[in-house]
Amino acid sequence: VGSLLYIKFPSDVGDVEVATTRPELIPACQALAVHPEDERYKDLVGRKARTPIFEKEIPVLADIDVDPAFGTGIVMICTFGDEQDIRWQQRYKLPTQKTIDEKGRMTNTGRYDGLDVNTARKRVVEDLRALRLVSKEERVTHKVLSHTERSDCQSPIEFLVRKQWFIKMLPLKQSVLSVCRSMEWIPLHNLQRLVDWVGSIEWDWVISRQRVYGTPIPFWHCGQCDYIIPAEDERLPVDPSKDEPPLEACPKCGSTRILGTDDVCDCWVDSSITPLVISGYLPRESYFSRAYPSNVRVQGHDIIRTWLFYTTMRCQALTGEKPFRQVLIHGHILGPDGYRMSKSRGNVIDPKEHLNEHGADSLRQALLSLTIGSDFPFKWEVVRYGKAFLQKYWSSARFAEPFIRSYIALERDPKALTMVDAWILTRLYRVARGVTQAMEEFRFHTVLETVQSFFWHEFCDQYLEAVKYRLYTEHPDEAARYVLFTVLRTTTLLLAPICPHITEEIYHVLFPERSELFSVHAQSWPDPGLIPHDRAAEQGGKVVISAIAK
Ligand SMILES: [Zn+2]
Ligand SMILES: [Zn+2]
Known part of the structure; x- marks a missing residue:
């Protein structure tokens, strides 16, 4: 539950009202958008508007993805409030503005810098009210992207603008699907989960993470032109955050500013090599020819789109073959109340606490x-x-x-x-x-x-x-x-x-x-x-x- 604010934006054709649940993102607003067939705003499209408080001039776009029934039918495109903002930013090549930093605090906003997101939201609303720019407020239930993946932490997730390392994965989608169809799925209906997932993938695989601990990413890049310099095979493993780069100057522009990445690999980069490791890929060729593919992958349905997908994609790309003959997908044990076990719900069963009483074989x-x-x-x-x-x-x-x-x-x-x-x-x-x-x-x-x-x-x-x-x-x-x-x-x-x-x-x-x-x-x-x-x-x-x- 949150509050939907109707905020006045000045424009070439007079004030217009924009409804948003995230007023603190006004400094990141790059455009307003309306549906192309929305008769109310025919005159507004193609004109300029200005963001309240920050007074930034922004264009008004017409886009079919705008829902004319939501709020006033005018939306803010902010970099970035949600995934739709990312699509719009890419579609219209809008500038990006980082207003929330890695610690969840406001940045590049002037007077709100350093505040956490919730405090900033309150402060922005106060300032908008003082300027008499809030015309209405509604209580709404809306979806907030939050941390639920293999966790019940529920903290809100923000999109940050950061450079990341990607593996070009989109061209491999079809071959992953055909390899997956050649494996035996138990139960079969889980194949559909993978098919649906592959169909929904819009971006390449982000393999970099900004964590203290992890497998180093073996790349340097040119500080001048971003040219990528990989580690030499014979020097692997390397840690580019400490080790000397393999070249002194950029082969493309000649710059000597060669920077090593201190990002580390996503955990699925490590875990997606399991069928290769156990079958002696590369070092033991004759064993590999007998041991690959593996007989069966056993795993939960929650990591079909991660562990299984990345493993299949990577192994197929490297070996040209499926990694497993069979895939056995098991379900989850829920709390006795039928809900996913979570500390906040208090329905967690720790089997270890009861092993002495019942014995492992009973469990x-x-x-x-x-x-x-x-x-x-x-x-x-x-x-x-x-x-x-x-x-x-x-x-x-x-x-x-x-x-x-x-x-x-x-x-x-x-x-x-x-x-x-x-x-x-x-x-x-x-x-x-x-x-x-x-x-x-x-x-x-x-x-x-x-x-x-x-x-x-x-x-x-x-x-x-x-x-x-x-x-x-x-x-x-x-x-x-x-x-x-x-x-x-x-x-x-x-x-x-x-x-x-x-x-x-x-x-x-x-x-x-x-x-x-x-x-x-x-x-x-x-x-x-x-x-x-x-x-x-x-x-x-x-x-x-x-x-x-x-
Ligand atoms: Zn979390
Ligand atoms: Zn360069």
Whole structure:
């Protein structure tokens, strides 16, 4: 919410009224503009007006981007109040005037210099009122450009006039799009976010930042004619803010004023080389030819237009190829109230604070139980469910331990299996196949649901109950031991990527003499085809189990 002021500007055809929410930008006003078909101002177009207080003569333009319904239909073009001002400045080659400095204070305004923007706005309004130049004031809700990118800081953003370094990117837009279309997007709809973004790009890539810390930009320039002098390859890395320039004089104009930039690179300049770094681009050519492109890029949807876009553009420009085969875009975890987590809202969940209580594997299950690509509010119930499942998994492993610790897996004669044994093994076979397929397709929620429901409801609740009598005897039944061994071992391997800690523990406890591999994570993924399966037994076993349940 702000206030819209109607301010009188003197002009060749008498006073005209201009409505603005940013009166402090009057010193940066370069022109007034009206819509070309606005009958009210037919006589004004092409004439001169003067800015109040500052008395600067400015032209009155006609432009189709002016909204005749806003305020009085006359707008100030200031360098720069918003992005539309930038377009107008470029379209009409208007002069620019820097009135706000890097510290957010007024400059080049005379009496307002040194004031912060808000104070300056109040002071300008007071002065305008004293001159009787404010005819009306309205409360309005308007959009203020503010800092929201990966932050909830909300500070207003001002456009500053500064020289920056750019990478000429606009000519690469189409090739980036075609490369992106050749990658597999999971979920597919995120491709559209990138397509929309590329379509909306109007400017080249600003790679320079005015920060204390960062990767130096390896360029010098001529203080006379702006000629750009890059660092020599063999001298890289360089820091032009300290290092000697590669040339003593400008090759273009001969000036000896060669200036090194003390700007640093935007973070995406650094991060856009990841697929090149990991594949040994340049130093390791034979490795690079095998390792590039990468298999999969995993990232959030909020950085499609930055990390993903710049990486693709840069890698494509350098290698002529896509950087990844697949792009996996995940959503965000929102606060429990469904809003983005932010300190000001007080809905931030810090997982570290609760790790001891619930365990990392419970939290991992909760996160992976969500459909990839969408945002979800955080729910403790899901974490608790994950923990309850792990408790079930742990207690069944303890139950099974004495029966399978010394068990040596042999080739089974399927005839020795009872119908219930064959049933649960066939179910395990189907679960392993389904989970393998779901893993290939990054459907982690399906993996979890399938394993949890099989292990908990079929294996623990039904199978274990049905075979306890065969185990609690002097000579526990061999077939039941074989099933226990096979189900626990397979389930442990299937769960290992999602619950890496508990599976590692159970792996070492249950299968010690078989742990010649140092970790469950060094084991091969289970081959579903090796699990005995039998469609007839699956049907028969189901009947037996439901009979037992009754
Ligand atoms: Zn901020
Ligand atoms: Zn020069």
